[in-house]
Amino acid sequence: MYKITSKFIETPTRKLVRLSDDFVKSEESGDRSPEALKDAHVRLDITVYQDEAASIDKEHIEGGYIALGAKSVDIRIIRVPRQTVRSEAVLKVNTLRDKIKAMADLRGETVSESVLQKADLLEFGAEKEVKAA
Secondary structure (H helix, E strand, O other): OOOOOOOOOOOOOOOEEEEEEEOOOOEEEOOOOHHHHOOOEEEEEEEEEHHHHHHOOHHHHHHHHHHOOOOEEEEEEEEEOOOOOOOHHHHHOOOHHHHHHHHHHHHOOOOOHHHHHHHHHHHHOOHHHHHHO
């Protein structure tokens, strides 16, 4: 019969701090105190809408964490596509005319009768009428 033993062997490690900023949901996580960041390698995940990603100044952010005592900063940008959110009122109506009216109501806008007539023409008009308009 074999006797199994174990022995703890200490290995060199790096102090890693994971942080996240989610600007889509307005959330952040992770300890950002100087004590937590001192001599740490920081990984920061930033979640933003894809059209806002270019406005992130990585060098400025990195400099801030280095000033707080971090040894290095790895910034990763997570890009989220924007999606148009439709109201139930828009989804419930059937015609293009009614959808345009519902969207205008949601936005507090008014739609001219000529736009509504063109919507009717697009939806119900003959191809020749649409091309002629």
